[in-house]
Every structure is written in structure tokens, then in C-alpha cells.
Amino acid sequence: MATTVTVGLGSCGIAAGANKTYDKIKAIKESDKLDFHLKKTSCVGMCYREPLVEITDETGTYLYGEVDADRAVEVIEKHIHQQDPIRDYIVYTDLFDAPENDFIGAQVKIVLRNCGYMDPESIEEYESREGYQAIKRIAEEKISREVVIDTVLKSGLRGRGGGGFPTGLKWKFANANKSAEKYVICNADEGDPGAFMDRSVLEGDPHSILEGMIIAAYAIEATGGVIYCRAEYPLAIKRLNIAIRQAHEKGYLGKNIFGIAGFNLDIYIKEGAGAFVCGEETALIASIEGERGMPRKRPPFPAVSGLWRKPTNINNVETFANIPWIIINGAEAYARYGTEKSKGTKVFALAGKVRHSGLVEVPMGMTIRDVIFKLGGGIKNNKRFKAVQMGGPSGGCIPEFLSDTIVDYDSVNATGAIMGSGGMVVMDESTCMVDVAKFFLDFTCKESCGKCTFCRMGTKRMLEILDRITNGHGKEGDLEKLEELAYQIKDNSLCGLGQTAPNPVLTTIRYFRDEYEAHISHKKCPAKVCRPLLTYKVDEEKCTGCMVCLKNCPVKAITGERKKTHIINQETCTKCGVCFSKCKFESILLS
């Protein structure tokens, strides 16, 4: 078997310098006339070890981590020339114990089955990995629409965009509404800050999404398909375009596809223009129609009257990527994973203060603790785990003492957070929960479309209160006012954005009330984040008298002479934090 060298070129890999690694290996291959296949793939999920290079030869598979251009030279020299793998750089292999064997071993890859294992720009490689087999089987065995819908229903698959509505049921409704014109839409407007799983699937396995959409189109008799993708994901759009072109060339899109008479389907990409609210399905439809992305009243649901007022079925990227696997392996195989009400697997984007940030796919029912500590490797810099934020701006913060909660839709909902699209931002003791709540509210306040008064004005009023609290002007009764506003916004908003916008505030008040009270009553920020509540002092032992802080202080609050300890005048200090970030000797103390 020929040796293959594969470089991970997802967005995160490229950001870590994988293009340079690829170019270097290519240059060595050409100059030394080496005989190996050089391939590109996408994100393997191990973002914290990027750039990643995988070498497969007759002895096995070796995954090298943190391969910059210099290390690439070393790896090629040793592994390819001398046939001597460098153990120290290997992060994963099936041949011996490597640092990340557990990371890969604990996962069940259904959605990510191809991500990082094939070239996303090659339809042939997708086909060699059971690609387009699901729709081919449907065509060859003449499986009826009803049976396809029933299979999806039985698999227990629920909407992976966050809503958790049973996918099969959605298809059933869309199928029930007869019309000569129907649409299937893929929601790829992944807007949650802190979530990037859809991006990875779009970049790493675009054909699986197309196949999922083709199957959905067959099931509901759709005549057109749209992928609504964020413009912020240029690589994803590029690869989707390539995939659509290839599918057309093979006759997998177009007229009478897969030999099914009368099954005509075209799919095109609609670039989102940067509005978080467009992740909501009716706003997304308005946006495709070229209008301001404002949600519409439901009912009628899109299954009755959606795009161009025709029956429409909208699913998320991850949902579609599951479909081909379910058709090939059967509903029972899928339902074997997960809990009673949440079947299958879920992809999570681990980020924040966790050691192994990246993408993981685990069966539903794993505890949050296992995801963060077993797969995530625990907290960076040995700090204390404080909370995990799930569900983005619509979700909430789950505190450490609830970390034995299992991940499924209902258990996560019970904590006040939501499963959402699967972002998990881990927070440690140095994260201020009031600040986090303010961060999310600031986001939803800016992203509110302005249609419903409570969402438009209410989020603004809540933000003002939080601003006051973090600035040291919190008042008695602020928490009650926040809660009152929160419930009014939840009750009086039309769409998911407003209905869930107060969640980050409500969960942090519920689990971290003492932290709010410290801000309001004692004017202290326990996590030392909210600057107006801090005091800056010079550590006399560490200060070298370098005068950097003194020169940079915008209000001249620092006095001192060269090589003598400086002093900060608390009366003049505006707590801007410049001295803290400029000091090279960590001699500015916060209290």
C-alpha cells in the first residue's frame, strides 16, 4: 500500500498555519521526488493540536500534531525517508499509546464520519465512503416516501439546530401539504458565538449535506433546495459550490435524478448577510426572499406556507448530515445510541477555558463532566471549573455542581440552559458570571430585529441594569427588576430570539446570585473582571521601577522614579487597566 500524507486544511487548521505546512511538504515531495500521495482533508476536531498531519503507510496510521513548516521537514525526513516515526510528535495512532487516543476513542462519529478522513473537494472520495449510497438504495429498492419518513421518525432524530423538534414529524407535515412547488432548506446560518460544528461539517463533508437534502426532497416531493449559509464562512461556501457542481456533473442533481422519474431538484446557495435572527426559520425565509430578516407569525408554519408561500421543510446542517447514515444503517442502529427521548449522537464545539478545545461527537446521555474532563482534558492552567455555557445567547450557564447532568434535550432544558446547536463554552474561576450575562444580552440586544417591543426595548433596559451593576452602581431591587423584565420578554416575543434572550441572565441569577450580590451590595467583582470594581496597586516586591506604567497611564495617576517602586494614586485612577496590561513583570495587583 502506498504511503499517504494528509494535511488538515479546515478553517482552524489554516488559521494555525496548515497551508504553510502543506506547501512545505509539497515542496519536499517534489524536490526529493518522493513517492507518496499528498492529500488535503478538513477538520478532524482536534483543533488544539493544529496543524495536523496524518501519515498512513503499510504499518498503520499516525497522526502528528502541531506540525508547523519546520516540524514538517523533520517528520518527512524521519518518517518517510528513514521509516522511523517520531513518537514524541504523534498524538493519535491505533498502534500504541498516544496522548490523544482517548479523545478519539471516546467518540462515536456519525455526523463527523467523514470529517478529517477524506478530501471534501472530491466526490469520488465521498462515494468511496458509502456516499450517495443511501439515495441510490432508495431509488433501486423503490423505497416509498412514507417509508423514508417513517425511518427518520423511528430513528428518533431531533432537530440539531437547537429546537429539538422530531425531524421525521417535520417531514411528515411537509409531505402532507400538497403543492406543485415545494422547498427544502438547509439552515447553515450558524450564528451562535462559540459554536462552529456546522462550519466543520460544511467544510469537511459538504456532500453528506447535499445527500441529506436530496433524501429530504424525495421524501416531501420538494422541487427546489436552498442552503442558507453565513457569508462569514467563505471556505464552506467555496466547498459547497464545488460539491453542487460535482453533483450536477454526476447527475445527482438536475432532472429525473437517480433514475426516479419526475424527481427534479436543483440546490443553490444563498449567502446570509450577517443577522443572527436569520437562524430563526421564518426570518431565514424572509431573508431568502430578499427582505429584512424579520420573523413571521406562526402558524402558518413553514410546512404549510414557507418560502414563496409554498410548503417548505427547514433542517439544520447537522440534522441533514445524519440522514444518509440513518438510511444506510437503519433507524434501530441510530436509536441504539442516546437516551429515551434523545436518540443518536450530538456534536459539541468545546471552547473557552478547556484544555482540548475542538469538536467532539458523543452519544446523547454522556454527562457534561465527562465531555469536559474526559474528552476536553479538564480546565486550562489547572484552574477551578466554574460553569459551562450551553446554547449560546439563547442558552444558559450550567454550574459545576450540576455537571453530572446528562446531555440530552430534556435534561439540559431542566437546568434552564438549552442544548442549542451544541456550543459548550467552558468557564473557570476567573470568569465573571455577571459579565458573561451582560455579554450575551449585549449580543441579543444588538441582534434583535426590532419587531416586538418587549424584545427591542426590554433587552435594552436589562442591559442598562447590568451595565449599572458591573460599573459599581447596582441598586437594591435590581435583580428583581431583571427577573421581571426577563419573564415579560419571554412571554411577549414572537420568535425564539426574544423568547430565549433572557436565559443567560436568568440562569446566572439562579446559580450565581451571590456573585450578583457581591457586585451590587459590596461593589466587588469576585472574579476580578469588572474593572470599575477593582483597585489597582503596585506590588512593591515585583516592581522594578521601569516606568512603563507611568508613561502609559492616560490620567497620570502613577508616580515614581526610575528603579524605584511606583505608586498609583487611587483618587486619580480611572481603572482603565492600561498599567496592568503594559506591565512586563506582573507587578500590578488587582483587588
Next chain:
Amino acid sequence: MRIARINTSENTIKGDEQDLSLLDPIIARHKGKKGNLIPLLQGAQELYGFISKAAFDKLSRETGIPLSDMFGVATFYAQFRLSPVGKNIIKVCHGTACHVQNAIEITESLEEMLKVKDGETTEDRFFTLESVACLGCCSLAPVMMIGDQTYGKLTGNEAVKIVKNIRLAAEN
């Protein structure tokens, strides 16, 4: 609310130096098609970097879409700019992962260095400093993006160094 982003300062919406005939192929491609407003605006912005008043006028005149509709859509979406931007756009990520890892320090350091506020362009129109919601590179937080290049695991000082180097490289 989204409408708060409207930039009404008249002098920034000039378009006299633009070659408006470049818009013709875009208009030809999308004219009369349903749902064409956003692609029209995206096309115009791709050409000029922003959408000028003159461009709005021409698009409206030739497609029959009322100016008010166009302006309504353009101000709703974060992507559209109504004033000229710098040659290099610095997008500092303020997603959740970046926020909890001190993204604010990067914005503040760059504000100080470039002497502009968040969202503004330097006088020489070389840099525009922007905050964005999430670049999706959360594992590399905090992150910024300049052109197509993403820089990860930054500190304020490193970000300043990178931006200085870009200016130096352009000057030489």
C-alpha cells in the same frame, strides 16, 4: 436593535469617483428575479467595498426596487457598509470563547495604536477596525482576522505587532 447601525453622515456616502457602469452586469444578472435585492447589494459592495448613495440610486432606478426598501435591507444586515472602508479590515472576534479570554484587550490595544475607535477607519484609509460576533475559530481564541488570514491565541501586544508589520510590509 439592528437599525441603530445606520450611518447617516452625508459626506461618507459620496460615490462620485466610482465607475457605476461596473454595476451593469450585476443588474443584468439579477433584474426581475424574485429575492434579488440582497444579491444586488452584495454585488455592489463587492465591487466598491461599500454601497454609495450613487450606487443605491442607480440600482433603484434600473431595477425598480424602491430606495426605501433597499435602504431598509442594507441597514438591517451587518454585512452592508454605507461608508468607505480601509484597505485592510481588521476583524477582532468577540464571540463567547474570545470574550472570556480577554478579546477586549486586543480591541483596546489596536484602538490605541491605530488611534481609531471600534468600527472606524484610519485617516490614511489603510486599516478599518471592527468587532465581529464569531469567526468560528473558537479553539484558537482570542482571534482576529485581517484579509483572509486568521491570527489566533493573541495578546494585545501581539496583535499590535502583527498590525505594525502589515503596515511596514506595505511601506517597503
